[in-house]
Amino acid sequence: MADSIVDSLKAGGKKLTKPRQAILAILESNALPVTAAEVHARLKKAHAHMDLATVYRNLTMLQELGLVDPVGLREGQMRYEVRHGREHHHHIQCRGCGRIVDLMLCPIKKLTELVEAQTKFAVEGHSLEFFGWCPQCR
Amino acid sequence: MADSIVDSLKAGGKKLTKPRQAILAILESNALPVTAAEVHARLKKAHAHMDLATVYRNLTMLQELGLVDPVGLREGQMRYEVRHGREHHHHIQCRGCGRIVDLMLCPIKKLTELVEAQTKFAVEGHSLEFFGWCPQCR
DNA sequence: GCGGTGTTGCAAGTGATTTGCATTTAACAC
DNA sequence: GTGTTAAATGCAAATCACTTGCAACACCGC
Numbered sequence: 001m002a003d004s005i006v007d008s009l010k011a012g013g014k015k016l017t018k019p020r021q022a023i024l025a026i027l028e029s030n031a032l033p034v035t036a037a038e039v040h041a042r043l044k045k046a047h048a049h050m051d052l053a054t055v056y057r058n059l060t061m062l063q064e065l066g067l068v069d070p071v072g073l074r075e076g077q078m079r080y081e082v083r084h085g086r087e088h089h090h091h092i093q094c095r096g097c098g099r100i101v102d103l104m105l106c107p108i109k110k111l112t113e114l115v116e117a118q119t120k121f122a123v124e125g126h127s128l129e130f131f132g133w134c135p136q137c138r
Numbered sequence: 139m140a141d142s143i144v145d146s147l148k149a150g151g152k153k154l155t156k157p158r159q160a161i162l163a164i165l166e167s168n169a170l171p172v173t174a175a176e177v178h179a180r181l182k183k184a185h186a187h188m189d190l191a192t193v194y195r196n197l198t199m200l201q202e203l204g205l206v207d208p209v210g211l212r213e214g215q216m217r218y219e220v221r222h223g224r225e226h227h228h229h230i231q232c233r234g235c236g237r238i239v240d241l242m243l244c245p246i247k248k249l250t251e252l253v254e255a256q257t258k259f260a261v262e263g264h265s266l267e268f269f270g271w272c273p274q275c276r
Numbered sequence: 277g278c279g280g281t282g283t284t285g286c287a288a289g290t291g292a293t294t295t296g297c298a299t300t301t302a303a304c305a306c
Numbered sequence: 307g308t309g310t311t312a313a314a315t316g317c318a319a320a321t322c323a324c325t326t327g328c329a330a331c332a333c334c335g336c
Contacts, residue, residue, distance in 0.1 A: 015333045051285050074210050092259055101257050107245040119239050121230055121270040128266045132259040153302045189316050
């Protein structure tokens with residue numbers, strides 16, 4: 001596991017329990033954002049079964065520490081992905097099969113100033129997702 | 139109610155029932171995206187009480203017809219707004235008070251080609267939301 | 277090894293959204 | 307108008323994602 005993650009946990013007064021390590025291992029092994037249920041299922045497959053509530057509690061906590069990013073794709077459930085070692089990016093999801101693909105681009109940085117000028121808000125984050133049809137489904 | 143809405147309903151084989159008209163009236167009177175529960179509450183205030191399930195069924199159907207757009211702000215519930223007579227736009231929400239403000243801008247049109255080239259997907263839609271702190275809360 | 281605090285498992289609880297079904301109602305033809 | 311029929315509604319129950327209370331447990335620093 002990445003040192004930066006261990007350090008952040010320690011700095012946040014969090015312990016490095018066995019279930020937590022297993023969750024982080026799953027998250028780090030996944031390139032794409034996963035749901036709590038998916039993490040839970042993959043943990044079970046990896047013989048690291050734990051309660052679903054533990055998965056949820058950890059995902060929430062990791063998000064608060066800024067170690068994972070939430071990804072909302074209007075699926076009725078949240079997805080999460082580790083931040084460590086990954087560039088800021090977005091996603092596109094196929095409306096046919098649900099497949100998710102990373103988009104290594106972000107047009108937002110340039111826009112923040114404009115949004116702040118228009119709204120007087122202090123912009124702190126954004127979400128951007130694309131929807132469409134993948135080559136197999138269209 | 140706008141003719142274009144009536145026409146779309148008819149074209150979709152949908153009836154113009156009294157509950158449905160009341161829902162559309164509420165939606166058209168709201169500048170900002172609303173939740174099903176909010177629609178339900180405002181209907182009650184307007185002496186047009188109906189079952190919450192009816193509100194959900196109508197919002198889903200109106201979305202399928204393309205008459206309303208879903209807006210997901212990671213609140214654990216969906217919001218909806220009528221499309222008729224409104225320009226394509228996005229939103230910013232305050233992390234303090236939850237206030238939502240329209241953003242009459244969209245950097246995505248120019249990006250669609252790039253996304254399609256990178257992914258081979260046919261892009262059909264996108265969601266873009268900003269989060270931050272409003273003048274009162276920051 | 278001990279103590280204290282953060283964690284976990286389990287079971288129960290929430291809150292949003294959906295569904296089955298019997299009853300009603302708009303829409304359209306006669 | 308009246309009848310016909312497909313769509314829509316109300317009501318109750320169900321589902322699904324997620325959260326919470328609490329007692330037992332496991333890290334971590336000393």
